[in-house]
Amino acid sequence: MGFAKTHDILDVNSSLINSEVKLGGWIEDLRKLGKMTFLTLRDVSGIIQVIVKGELNDKLEGLNRQSVVFIKGKVQDTKAKDFDCEILALEIDVLGKAIHPLPIDPIGRLESNIDNRLNSRALDMRNQKTASIFKLRHHVLAILRKTLSDKRFIEITTPKIIGSASEGGANLFSLEYFGRTAYLAQSPQLYKEQMTIGLERVFEISNFYRAEKSHTGRHLSEFTSVDIEAAFMDYTDVMNVLESLVMEVYKFTSENCKKEQEEIEYEIKVPNAPFDRVAYSQVVDELKSLDQKIEFGDDLLDSHLRLVGEKHPGFYFLTDWPLKLKPFYIREKDEDATLSRSFDLQYGYLELSSGGTRLHDPAILKARLAEQGLDPALFKDHLQAFDWGMPPHSGWGLGLDRLMTTLIGIDNVREVVLYPRDPDRLRP
Ligand code: AMO
Secondary structure, three states, X not given: OOOOOOOOHHHOOHHHOOOEEEEEEEEEXXXXXXXXXXXXXXXXXXXXXXXXXXXXXXXXXXXXXXOEEEEEEEEEOOOOOOXXXXXXXXXEEEEEOOOOOOOOOOOOOOOOOHHHHHHOHHHHOOOHHHHHHHHHHHHHXXXXXXXXXXXXXXXXXXXXXXXXXXXXXXXOOEEEEOXXXXXXXXXXXXXXXXXXXXXXXXXXEEEEEOOOOOOOOOOOOEEEEXXXXXXXXXXXHHHHHHHHHHHHHHHHHHHHOHHHHHHHOOOOOOOXXXXXXXXXXXXXXXXXXXXXXXXXXXXXXXXXXXXXXXXXXXXXXEEOOEHHHOOOOEOEXXXXXXXXXXXXXXXXXXXXXXXXXXXXXXXXXXXXXXXXXXXXXXXXXXXXXXXXXXXXXXXXXEEHHHHHHHHHOOOOHHHHOOOOOEOOEXXX
C-alpha cells in the first residue's frame, strides 16, 4: 500500500466522514472485544481511534503496542466521547515492530527516572510530556530568530573548532587536529565582536562547550547559547533587546502553545516588564544586612545568589559588576573605573545571561589582556580587526537551556536538551 500519508491525525475531523484516508503512526493502545479491535493510533500531531473488524484482525496478531503501522480507512462517526470521529480500517500494514519489554513506558503511565528516559530518548519522545517540551523549544527558537531578524540582527554561524582559547578561560576541551591541538569553542565571543565591523548587528544560536566538572541542574558540557553583538549600542541598549526577547518568548508560547502547556501541566505566565535593574553594590549591601560575609569586589557565591534570589524572585538584571570580576573585553564605567558596563540577567538565583559594553580601543584592550595575565600574541587574529575601524559595541550570551527551564517551571536542564552531555554522560 506504500506509506505516503494523506493526512496527519490532527487534520482528520468529522468534515471528512465517509472519505478514505491513509494514516501512519504508532499503536498507543489495543483493546480486543470479540471480533473487533479498538486501536488508538498516535502520530506527531494527535491521536485517533481505529476500528478493526473481521480478518484484518489477523494483521494485529502478536503485535505489540508502540509498533508502527500504516492504515487505510474510512472516516466515520464515533460513539467515543474523546474523539470527534473514528477510522474504520480497510487495510493495515505493519511497518516496524516494537519489541517488548520496552526500556521505558512512553505513555508515561509508569513514571521512569530521568536517566532511563535519557538512555532511551528517542522512545521518550513518544511521551507527550517530553514531546511537548521539545515542541515548545522549537517555538522558542523560532520566535527568537523572528524577533532578532525584525530588529535587523543578522544570523551568523561561527567556528566551533578553534585554534586558541577565545576567552582565556581554562574550561576548554582540547582535541587532536591533524597533529596540532585545537579546542572546542566555549562561546562565539571574539568572532561575534569582529562581525560588528561589517554586519553591525549579529546573532548566533549554536552549541558551545565548557569543560567544567559541574554536577548541577544548570550546567552541561555542551549547551545552546543565544548570542548577540551590536555596534553603536551600549549595555543598557542590549539589556533592552534581551528583555524584549524574553517577553516575546513568554507571550508567544503562553498564547500559542496551549496544548503543550496542558501536556506538561504547567501554565506559562508572562512576567512583568520592565525587569528590575539591581546594581551589584546594592546586592552586596543586601547580603551584608543578612549577615553574609562579603565585601565589594567579591564574586557572588551560590549561597549568596540563593539569598539574592529570595529577595528578587523572577527576572531582574544584576548590573555594574566590579571590573576585576569581568572578562578582559568588558569596558569600564566612565564615572568609576572600578565598575564595569556589564550585567547578568537573573531569574531568582539562576543566571540566564551575561553581557556588557566591550572595549573597542585596541590599546586599552591590549593593556587589559596583559593585566589579566593573557598573552596578546595569542589574540593576534582578533586584535587585527580592531585596526580596521572597530565601532563601539555591546552584546550578551543567553543560555537557551536555562531559559527553557524557567519557561516551563522545572529545575534540570537535562529535561530540555535532547541528548545532554555532562561529566558522567557521553552517550547515547
Ligand atoms: P557566560 O560564560 O556567562 O558568558 O555564558 C553566558 C550564558 O550561557 C549559559 N551557560 C551555560 N548553560 C549551561 N551549561 C553551562 N555549562 C553554561 N555555561 C554558560 C548561562 C550563561 O549566563 N561571552 C560571554 C557572553 C557575552 O558577554 O556576550 C559568555 O560566554 O546561561
